[in-house]
Amino acid sequence: MITIKFEVNGCDRSVITPPLKRLLDVLREDLGLHGAKEGCGEGECGSCAVLLNGELVNSCLLPVLQVDGAALVTIEGLADAQELHPIQQCFLEQGGAQCGICTPGMILATHHLLARNPHPSLEEIREGLAGNLCRCTGYTRIFHAVEAASRRIAESA
Amino acid sequence: MADSMPIEHEPRIVGASPLRKEGRAKVLGEARYIDDIALPDMWFGATVRSSVARGRIVSIDYSPHIPWHEYAIVTAADIPGENTIVHLSKDHPCLAQGQVNHPDEPILLLAHPEKAALHRAVAAIEITYEELPAVFTIEESEAALASGDPARIIWGHGDHANTFKTYVMTAGDPEQSAEIFATADFVIEGEYRTGAQEQLYIENNGVIGEYSPVDGVTVRGSMQCPYYLVHALELVFNLPAEKCRVIQTETGGAFGGKEDFPSVIGSHAALLAMKSGHPVKMCYDRAEDMAGTTKRHPSRTRHRTAVSRGGKLLAGEIEFALDGGAYATLSPVVLSRGTIHASGPYQWPHLTVRAKAMATNLPPHGAFRGFGAPQSLFAIERHMDKIARIVGLSPEEVRRRNFLATGDHTATGQHLVDRVDMQHLLTRALAESNYHEKRERFNRENQDARIKRGIGFAAFMHGAGFTGSGEHRLNSLVEMEITPEGRPRILVSSTEFGQGTNTILCQVAAETLGIAYEEVLIAQPDTRDVPNSGPTVASRTAMIVGKLVERASMQLRATLTASGHFTGGSRNFREAAQRYLSEHGSLKTSARYESPGDVAWDDNTYRGAAYPTYAWAVYVAEVAVDLDTYSVSVTEFHALQEVGKVLHPILAAGQIEGGVVQGIGYALYEKCVWQKGHMANNQMTNYIIPTSADVPPIHVSFEETPCIHGAYGAKGIGELPMDGPAPAILNAIEHATGIAFTEIPLLPEDIYERMTRSAGSGSEDLEPAIAGPYFSEKVY
Numbered sequence: 001m002i003t004i005k006f007e008v009n010g011c012d013r014s015v016i017t018p019p020l021k022r023l024l025d026v027l028r029e030d031l032g033l034h035g036a037k038e039g040c041g042e043g044e045c046g047s048c049a050v051l052l053n054g055e056l057v058n059s060c061l062l063p064v065l066q067v068d069g070a071a072l073v074t075i076e077g078l079a080d081a082q083e084l085h086p087i088q089q090c091f092l093e094q095g096g097a098q099c100g101i102c103t104p105g106m107i108l109a110t111h112h113l114l115a116r117n118p119h120p121s122l123e124e125i126r127e128g129l130a131g132n133l134c135r136c137t138g139y140t141r142i143f144h145a146v147e148a149a150s151r152r153i154a155e156s157a
Numbered sequence: 158m159a160d161s162m163p164i165e166h167e168p169r170i171v172g173a174s175p176l177r178k179e180g181r182a183k184v185l186g187e188a189r190y191i192d193d194i195a196l197p198d199m200w201f202g203a204t205v206r207s208s209v210a211r212g213r214i215v216s217i218d219y220s221p222h223i224p225w226h227e228y229a230i231v232t233a234a235d236i237p238g239e240n241t242i243v244h245l246s247k248d249h250p251c252l253a254q255g256q257v258n259h260p261d262e263p264i265l266l267l268a269h270p271e272k273a274a275l276h277r278a279v280a281a282i283e284i285t286y287e288e289l290p291a292v293f294t295i296e297e298s299e300a301a302l303a304s305g306d307p308a309r310i311i312w313g314h315g316d317h318a319n320t321f322k323t324y325v326m327t328a329g330d331p332e333q334s335a336e337i338f339a340t341a342d343f344v345i346e347g348e349y350r351t352g353a354q355e356q357l358y359i360e361n362n363g364v365i366g367e368y369s370p371v372d373g374v375t376v377r378g379s380m381q382c383p384y385y386l387v388h389a390l391e392l393v394f395n396l397p398a399e400k401c402r403v404i405q406t407e408t409g410g411a412f413g414g415k416e417d418f419p420s421v422i423g424s425h426a427a428l429l430a431m432k433s434g435h436p437v438k439m440c441y442d443r444a445e446d447m448a449g450t451t452k453r454h455p456s457r458t459r460h461r462t463a464v465s466r467g468g469k470l471l472a473g474e475i476e477f478a479l480d481g482g483a484y485a486t487l488s489p490v491v492l493s494r495g496t497i498h499a500s501g502p503y504q505w506p507h508l509t510v511r512a513k514a515m516a517t518n519l520p521p522h523g524a525f526r527g528f529g530a531p532q533s534l535f536a537i538e539r540h541m542d543k544i545a546r547i548v549g550l551s552p553e554e555v556r557r558r559n560f561l562a563t564g565d566h567t568a569t570g571q572h573l574v575d576r577v578d579m580q581h582l583l584t585r586a587l588a589e590s591n592y593h594e595k596r597e598r599f600n601r602e603n604q605d606a607r608i609k610r611g612i613g614f615a616a617f618m619h620g621a622g623f624t625g626s627g628e629h630r631l632n633s634l635v636e637m638e639i640t641p642e643g644r645p646r647i648l649v650s651s652t653e654f655g656q657g658t659n660t661i662l663c664q665v666a667a668e669t670l671g672i673a674y675e676e677v678l679i680a681q682p683d684t685r686d687v688p689n690s691g692p693t694v695a696s697r698t699a700m701i702v703g704k705l706v707e708r709a710s711m712q713l714r715a716t717l718t719a720s721g722h723f724t725g726g727s728r729n730f731r732e733a734a735q736r737y738l739s740e741h742g743s744l745k746t747s748a749r750y751e752s753p754g755d756v757a758w759d760d761n762t763y764r765g766a767a768y769p770t771y772a773w774a775v776y777v778a779e780v781a782v783d784l785d786t787y788s789v790s791v792t793e794f795h796a797l798q799e800v801g802k803v804l805h806p807i808l809a810a811g812q813i814e815g816g817v818v819q820g821i822g823y824a825l826y827e828k829c830v831w832q833k834g835h836m837a838n839n840q841m842t843n844y845i846i847p848t849s850a851d852v853p854p855i856h857v858s859f860e861e862t863p864c865i866h867g868a869y870g871a872k873g874i875g876e877l878p879m880d881g882p883a884p885a886i887l888n889a890i891e892h893a894t895g896i897a898f899t900e901i902p903l904l905p906e907d908i909y910e911r912m913t914r915s916a917g918s919g920s921e922d923l924e925p926a927i928a929g930p931y932f933s934e935k936v937y
Contacts, residue, residue, distance in 0.1 A: 010710040012610075021679060023873070026195075030316070034189065034193035035185075035186025035187070036186075037192075037359070037360065037409070038192070038442075038839070039359040039360070039361075039443070039841075040443045040842075041442055041443055042443070042840060042841065042842055044840075044842055045841055046840035047359055048647055066414045071310070074186070075186030076185075079185055084181070084184065084185070087184065087931040088184040089184075091183050092176055092180045092181060092183075092446045093176065094329070095177070095807040095808060095810070095811045096809070097172075097177065097180055097184055098410075098655035098656065098657075098811060098815065099358070099359070099360070099408065099410040099654055099655025100179070100180075100182075100183030100184075100188050100409065100655065101190065101359045101360040102360075102409075103183050103184055104186040105187075107184060107464045110183060110666075113234065117686070125849070126849045126850045126852075127849075127850055128236025129730065129849040130848045130849050130850040131848075132849070133359065133841070133846060133848060134770070134849075135356075135358060135359055135410050135815070135819070135846065136356050136410055136655045136656075136811070136815045137811055137814060137815050137818075138811075138814035138815040138816070138817055138818035138819075138852060138855060139818065139847075139852050140811075140814040140855050141807070141810070141811050141814065142849070143849075149561050154826075
């Protein structure tokens with residue numbers, strides 16, 4: 001067992017854990033953050049995606065020892081108190097969430113994309129989200145949501 | 158103005174797109190799926206599965222290196238009731254006893270307080286088998302049957318040997334039909350095949366089981382049909398229905414994969430709970446879910462069609478075969494839907510469909526969006542293009558000369574009294590997709606291109622609601638109640654798994670009550686509290702359950718209006734409802750399904766009104782076939798359908814887009830690799846579904862012809878979009894390459910193999926560069 005200290009959604013956290021425990025399990029079991037989901041356990045589906053020092057990572061592939069000292073953002077850290085983040089609001093309005101199981105990862109992937117490229121083309125959106133699988137939507141309404149969020153963030157800036 | 162009462166006038170809610178009811182929780186990551194839930198003192202369960210396809214269990218050895226006293230172990234001998242997972246028959250054991258009939262079949266169950274302790278325990282149980290001959294395809298199952306060797310019969314006996322179900326559907330006169338075949342201008346044959354397909358919901362199957370000697374069994378989890386599981390538990394535990402409680406939790410995708418299977422995993426978790434004395438959670442990981450749970454039935458369809466010089470279908474013979482896997486599960490009803498859809502949206506003066514579901518030693522195939530129709534519609538819509546080519550008409554013209562229209566009778570003899578206008582749908586779809594211009598342009602441009610482009614379409618229908626007398630038998634019940642806050646609440650067992658049940662049913666109630674959508678509540682399906690409104694399958698929720706919600710809402714409104722308290726509007730509703738409650742204590746209304754007079758089906762003759770109504774559609778696909786990589790991309794997709802009244806345009810379009818992309822996967826990517834009945838590619842790494850980078854622009858359009866059977870004129874929509882993409886895409890590939898592929902999934906290696914084959918010789922010894930592309934089709 002080792003002690004890992006890191007920042008999660010702006011708060012300092014510390015866990016005593018086996019060093020090779022998956023970050024996904026630490027988030028869900030030790031910290032009670034259930035927003036990241038396990039879809040495949042092998043880094044294919046992106047349902048467990050979180051932001052690690054601003055980078056989009058699949059938390060099912062990451063031993064927790066690798067996040068010592070890092071800053072993490074999960075889906076729980078995106079909304080501001082009662083207010084949805086514009087990306088969340090646009091996924092809700094545009095029908096970008098159906099069953100909802102891929103939605104946390106998809107929203108964080110969108111966040112990651114828009115942070116680097118505030119006005120992505122459709123082609124860049126398609127490429128930017130290609131690591132996150134959705135079986136319900138056919139992606140079309142997710143593209144609409146990303147485009148709407150891009151506009152809304154620009155308007156509110 | 159200050160003195161006058163404001164008149165609350167709510168905008169039309171049906172036909173608008175209010176926010177998804179549970180959407181906020183989903184985008185916040187707050188929605189609680191089964192794996193996000195823990196109960197006090199909960200243990201974890203695992204399944205010990207067979208490693209052979211078929212064999213007698215000779216011995217089961219427990220390694221001495223495991224502290225077995227820490228574990229709860231369940232075998233078939235622990236089952237208090239019947240060792241069966243009941244669907245339509247009782248052939249499917251809950252746990253294998255003595256013999257296994259497919260790889261990955263559950264034999265033993267283990268539970269332990271630590272999830273991490275399960276993996277090594279499962280691996281430490283050694284089971285030896287005396288292997289028996291097994292069959293893995295429809296053809297092997299037929300050959301075993303034909304051999305007359307009883308040792309090779311893997312299921313049933315007599316007429317049912319290796320055969321779960323057969324149907325013969327006859328239209329017209331068989332004697333005349335034989336004469337027509339003898340004299341017709343053309344007799345055109347074709348054989349078409351479709352593969353197994355994994356539902357691949359992103360949330361795997363999972364449940365938590367609880368047991369109490371006093372209260373009975375409780376199972377909560379990811380599922381479509383809570384009352385199916387109640388029924389399964391009644392038999393496994395030998396308990397009355399009121400002691401089998403089932404609660405649906407937020408469900409992360411289903412597509413049919415959580416229709417029948419939760420009866421298996423739900424029974425298992427409950428047995429472990431009984432044995433261990435603890436709640437037990439079983440959540441499969443991806444590999445176990447893919448190897449051990451149901452998939453879409455593989456199919457083989459053979460067409461033999463007599464056609465006139467003018468392109469009229471004169472008579473047809475269709476042989477439709479499904480691979481059902483090792484147990485019957487839902488195969489008879491999947492076969493039935495496939496049989497009825499095999500004729501396509503066409504007039505057949507004479508038609509015989511012979512259908513059968515065969516047993517193989519694969520894990521049982523089960524429900525998947527479309528439920529038999531994608532298989533048989535793939536065949537007819539590829540075959541229509543073949544007929545067009547041979548007769549010398551365009552794919553458009555041959556369909557126009559045979560389309561069903563208002564007033565016609567379908568192949569089952571159903572009189573189409575509601576408006577049907579396939580001619581118009583085809584005209585509109587071809588215009589919107591710029592089909593004619595593109596077809597000509599691609600013909601010109603393909604001459605020297607290394608990337609060949611093509612455009613093709615499929616015309617089809619999908620029956621809404623249960624097949625035949627199914628809705629009559631389901632006898633669905635819906636209730637509405639008033640909460641203490643004076644808000645209406647819908648009580649149904651119909652489940653939300655992304656498709657929008659919560660939202661559309663609340664829209665229907667709000668519209669009927671004349672109050673705001675936000676005011677209406679819907680209960681989480683818990684069989685202790687909600688009536689049986691039927692399973693959430695078969696494109697029946699908007700139409701059948703929606704209509705019942707409409708009727709129950711009308712009663713609620715009438716009761717409150719009659720009480721003198723309700724005069725209209727959301728605010729007045731709350732006040733009126735609370736006053737009613739203070740006077741009467743409670744208010745609950747209900748509505749039960751009533752068969753419309755004109756929907757009659759005869760199970761014995763297999764004739765009559767097969768469905769209350771049909772949705773009709775024309776889908777147009779554009780493809781690009783790369784002659785260097787042999788890969789196909791779908792570059793543009795138009796989906797036009799007539800689905801009655803569209804209740805929620807955003808959700809409806811989302812259903813179509815999602816179904817189209819599953820259909821693209823079905824056609825071009827998704828291949829189950831079977832090794833002696835075990836799915837070898839049971840990972841997302843090598844079972845490939847479309848990603849965001851693979852999907853084309855999808856243009857969705859609706860025609861709205863209100864249907865009397867559904868809520869506010871709605872028909873079913875959920876399954877329809879699964880039917881059209883695969884044949885449209887293969888028709889487009891034929892346009893691009895000149896090659897009439899007949900089997901899906903169609904992978905680059907299949908195209909490579911076919912295009913580098915030279916006429917009259919094998920392909921193995923030919924260098925592709927030497928052989929070159931081979932375009933001509935000389936099969937007929």
